[in-house]
Amino acid sequence: MKARIFPLLASVVFTMLACSPKEQEAAKLGKPAPTWPDMAGVTLPCNLAPLTFSVDATCDLTSLQAIYQAGDKQVIIEADNNAFAIDPADWNSLIEGATEVSVRIQGKKDGNWVEYDAIKLSISPDRIDPWMSYRKIEPGHEIWGKMGIYQRNLETYEERAILTNDETNGGCMNCHSYNQRNPQQMLFHLRQELGGTYVIRNGEIEKLNTKTPQTISALVYPYWHPTGRYVAFSVNSTQQAAHSTNPNRVEVFDNESDVVVYDVEKHEIFTCPELKSEAAYETFPTFSPDGKMLYFCSADSVNVKKDYQSVHYSLCSIEFDAAKGGFGTKVDTLYNARTQGGSISFPRISPDGRWLMVTHHGYGNFSIWHKDADLWMTDLNAEERTWNKLQGVNSNDVDSYHCWTSNGRWVVFSSRRDNGLYTIPYLTHVDANGNFSKPFPVPQADAFYYDRCMKSFNIPEFMLSDVEILSSKISEKAKNDKGIDVSFRY
Amino acid sequence: MPKSKKHNIAKAILGAMAAYAAIVLLLAWQLPDWIGFSEQWRTFYWDWAWVSENAHENGWLQVVSDFFVQFLANKWSAALLYALPCLLIWIALSAILKRWLKGWVLRIAPIAIVLAGAWIFLCNGLQNIDSNQRFKGQMCLVGKANWQEIIKQSQGRTISNHLELNMLNLALAETGNLKAHLKDQPSQDVNALFVLKIESPYVSALLSDVYWSAGEISMSQYYAFEANEKMDNLSPRLLKRLALTNIAFGHYAVAEKYLKWLDKTLFYSDWSQKCRALLNDKAVEADPVLKLKRKCIPEENCFPSVSSIVYDLQKIVAKNPEHTTSQQYLDALSQLYNIVSE
Numbered sequence: 001m002k003a004r005i006f007p008l009l010a011s012v013v014f015t016m017l018a019c020s021p022k023e024q025e026a027a028k029l030g031k032p033a034p035t036w037p038d039m040a041g042v043t044l045p046c047n048l049a050p051l052t053f054s055v056d057a058t059c060d061l062t063s064l065q066a067i068y069q070a071g072d073k074q075v076i077i078e079a080d081n082n083a084f085a086i087d088p089a090d091w092n093s094l095i096e097g098a099t100e101v102s103v104r105i106q107g108k109k110d111g112n113w114v115e116y117d118a119i120k121l122s123i124s125p126d127r128i129d130p131w132m133s134y135r136k137i138e139p140g141h142e143i144w145g146k147m148g149i150y151q152r153n154l155e156t157y158e159e160r161a162i163l164t165n166d167e168t169n170g171g172c173m174n175c176h177s178y179n180q181r182n183p184q185q186m187l188f189h190l191r192q193e194l195g196g197t198y199v200i201r202n203g204e205i206e207k208l209n210t211k212t213p214q215t216i217s218a219l220v221y222p223y224w225h226p227t228g229r230y231v232a233f234s235v236n237s238t239q240q241a242a243h244s245t246n247p248n249r250v251e252v253f254d255n256e257s258d259v260v261v262y263d264v265e266k267h268e269i270f271t272c273p274e275l276k277s278e279a280a281y282e283t284f285p286t287f288s289p290d291g292k293m294l295y296f297c298s299a300d301s302v303n304v305k306k307d308y309q310s311v312h313y314s315l316c317s318i319e320f321d322a323a324k325g326g327f328g329t330k331v332d333t334l335y336n337a338r339t340q341g342g343s344i345s346f347p348r349i350s351p352d353g354r355w356l357m358v359t360h361h362g363y364g365n366f367s368i369w370h371k372d373a374d375l376w377m378t379d380l381n382a383e384e385r386t387w388n389k390l391q392g393v394n395s396n397d398v399d400s401y402h403c404w405t406s407n408g409r410w411v412v413f414s415s416r417r418d419n420g421l422y423t424i425p426y427l428t429h430v431d432a433n434g435n436f437s438k439p440f441p442v443p444q445a446d447a448f449y450y451d452r453c454m455k456s457f458n459i460p461e462f463m464l465s466d467v468e469i470l471s472s473k474i475s476e477k478a479k480n481d482k483g484i485d486v487s488f489r490y
Numbered sequence: 491m492p493k494s495k496k497h498n499i500a501k502a503i504l505g506a507m508a509a510y511a512a513i514v515l516l517l518a519w520q521l522p523d524w525i526g527f528s529e530q531w532r533t534f535y536w537d538w539a540w541v542s543e544n545a546h547e548n549g550w551l552q553v554v555s556d557f558f559v560q561f562l563a564n565k566w567s568a569a570l571l572y573a574l575p576c577l578l579i580w581i582a583l584s585a586i587l588k589r590w591l592k593g594w595v596l597r598i599a600p601i602a603i604v605l606a607g608a609w610i611f612l613c614n615g616l617q618n619i620d621s622n623q624r625f626k627g628q629m630c631l632v633g634k635a636n637w638q639e640i641i642k643q644s645q646g647r648t649i650s651n652h653l654e655l656n657m658l659n660l661a662l663a664e665t666g667n668l669k670a671h672l673k674d675q676p677s678q679d680v681n682a683l684f685v686l687k688i689e690s691p692y693v694s695a696l697l698s699d700v701y702w703s704a705g706e707i708s709m710s711q712y713y714a715f716e717a718n719e720k721m722d723n724l725s726p727r728l729l730k731r732l733a734l735t736n737i738a739f740g741h742y743a744v745a746e747k748y749l750k751w752l753d754k755t756l757f758y759s760d761w762s763q764k765c766r767a768l769l770n771d772k773a774v775e776a777d778p779v780l781k782l783k784r785k786c787i788p789e790e791n792c793f794p795s796v797s798s799i800v801y802d803l804q805k806i807v808a809k810n811p812e813h814t815t816s817q818q819y820l821d822a823l824s825q826l827y828n829i830v831s832e
Contacts, residue, residue, distance in 0.1 A: 242708060
């Protein structure tokens with residue numbers, strides 16, 4: 001018996017060794033590898049799932065292999081249909097204690113081994129929040145098919161649905177939001193049949209009916225106050241239309257809008273004249289990390305239907321008193337669209353309160369459909385207000401909705417740079433001085449995932465852990481609860 | 491193996507092949523147009539990652555269904571597919587009838603029964619169409635741009651269904667006969683040309699075809715996108731349309747995304763590879779169809795969904811008189827408005 005087993009085992013081991021890829025003596029091509037994503041020079045968080053990538057089929061190389069090297073540690077993997085996916089365990093062992101990884105791609109051309117320029121990846125000790133959530137929906141117009149809010153473990157490739165429209169009678173859902181990235185305090189809206197705002201705190205769900213006679217609409221764009229007692233919302237009368245020629249394809253505009261604050265304990269909405277002005281459209285509210293200021297975007301209330309391109313949103317702020325549940329009276333303007341041009345959307349402040357990032361675009365407020373949309377930032381500690389377009393981060397296409405990690409060292413944003421239509425979440429590192437690294441897409445287990453995915457990733461939001469509440473519990477609440485009518489105070 | 495046994499096996503295989511060929515020929519000749527309807531909206535993608543995602547989301551039954559549905563792309567592959575169960579029945583019948591029949595009767599009887607059954611159930615049975623099947627059949631003809639057959643099927647009938655009228659008028663416009671034959675049917679209003687009530691994604695898909703023909707490229711794209719969304723983004727027919735509309739607009743990167751999907755299909759990968767050659771301005775200018783479609787795109791932006799179709803067509807005709815179907819639709823609308831005002 002032994003006499004039979006040993007030769008068999010030996011041949012298996014020999015075959016495995018013979019088949020495992022080896023570094024080859026290769027002629028240097030002297031050019032970068034045509035990979036997607038373009039990884040050269042990116043900075044990766046030490047706890048992120050490994051970045052998978054593909055080499056363009058037009059490279060005309062066969063037997064492609066990638067040699068990952070960090071110090072004296074080396075991992076060599078072969079391509080599967082031109083795609084590389086390093087084993088997460090190998091990756092984690094490779095980057096342990098490393099600050100840089102080089103990736104060399106070798107392949108055969110006319111029977112001879114050749115090699116592209118090495119790709120340098122920096123490994124940052126700054127950790128990324130382990131979870132992220134987003135809504136996946138087609139970048140369409142008025143109807144939708146399957147859609148849902150999903151959560152993704154960034155340390156692995158695991159994706160789970162928080163809620164899909166299979167469980168909401170097909171109804172649309174949007175505006176998922178968390179208090180300081182804490183999934184124990186979240187909210188989102190359902191529209192149509194099971195319409196309402198759903199606030200989930202520590203496992204308890206409340207369904208709210210938020211349209212009041214005094215407000216334009218049900219609650220729309222949210223932002224939690226850091227105490228968790230309040231949530232600022234906009235109320236908007238929104239319309240959309242398809243362009244005939246404009247590469248932006250779709251225009252979404254508000255015919256009117258205001259900003260209100262919802263008191264979670266009293267089930268009450270309140271606002272002030274500065275946030276509910278007849279002369280202006282106010283939208284996209286955001287609290288400062290200390291909760292003392294409320295930032296919002298504001299545009300002169302012109303006839304939008306007549307000239308939608310003449311609507312320009314400034315960025316303003318007003319004091320907020322959490323103890324009394326009230327506002328100051330002085331409105332500051334941080335970006336004046338009347339004098340500086342353009343339009344501002346989605347103000348978001350870093351957790352340390354220093355950096356204020358916005359989406360800047362030519363006009364209007366719905367930047368995801370505006371190809372000129374870019375990320376801009378200002379230093380709130382600076383004596384003089386200056387706005388900087390994020391060099392090396394923005395692309396020629398849409399770069400929009402963004403979110404900071406809890407340590408303020410990473411930003412995720414929505415980008416349409418790859419095909420001009422389907423939004424992909426990109427990550428970028430930011431150092432203490434506000435310098436950004438080259439962005440890269442959130443990695444997927446399959447390098448071709450984004451090619452195959454026919455949905456956009458909307459509203460990427462970091463989370464400190466996963467949302468535990470069961471979708472069936474939310475669905476049950478939506479179907480069986482009449483909801484709490486919120487009141488209004490002015 | 492004895493020589494006689496080998497000879498018998500060879501004879502049996504030859505017999506089965508002959509029976510299969512006979513069934514395929516009959517089916518390919520007789521299967522109705524609408525047999526390929528479902529394949530236009532959902533097909534099989536030869537990509538393991540997609541298969542596992544599809545199985546996870548919709549179950550393995552859906553994956554198996556998608557696999558078989560892909561063969562309905564044309565009558566020959568559909569016939570090959572439908573002939574498989576017929577072949578099994580033939581084998582079973584041959585085994586059963588062996589007890590009672592012998593010689594040439596045993597050879598002829600099973601295949602005769604199977605062919606008769608296929609004729610009665612698969613061909614004749616499927617030919618007795620109701621309005622739903624007629625709609626499906628005509629949608630398949632629209633997908634294949636078989637305008638003459640659509641016109642032929644309308645002859646001698648009074649059509650009151652708006653969807654059928656849309657397809658007939660589309661066929662008439664594409665053949666240059668819309669102005670002359672519009673009044674042959676009781677086409678009373680704009681619904682006969684551009685159906686207004688959109689009750690299903692199939693209607694959106696039809697409108698995409700109608701607007702493409704009329705030269706209203708952004709609306710064609712709009713409806714193709716909406717319909718494809720409802721089909722889980724898996725409709726080869728709509729992915730083809732979206733690739734073309736995006737090429738017409740010069741949005742090559744997103745067109746490439748759709749072509750990559752079609753690359754993974756059995757029956758559309760040739761089309762997508764040919765289409766890939768059009769992903770640049772020079773190639774579009776040299777392409778007789780896309781060159782004309784691109785010229786239909788107005789220079790001045792507007793919101794076509796909220797503006798008048800007559801106004802839009804006037805602009806297209808003024809800019810691109812060579813796109814004759816736009817003129818056909820504009821003339822037809824003028825006639826219809828005159829009928830209504832009379």
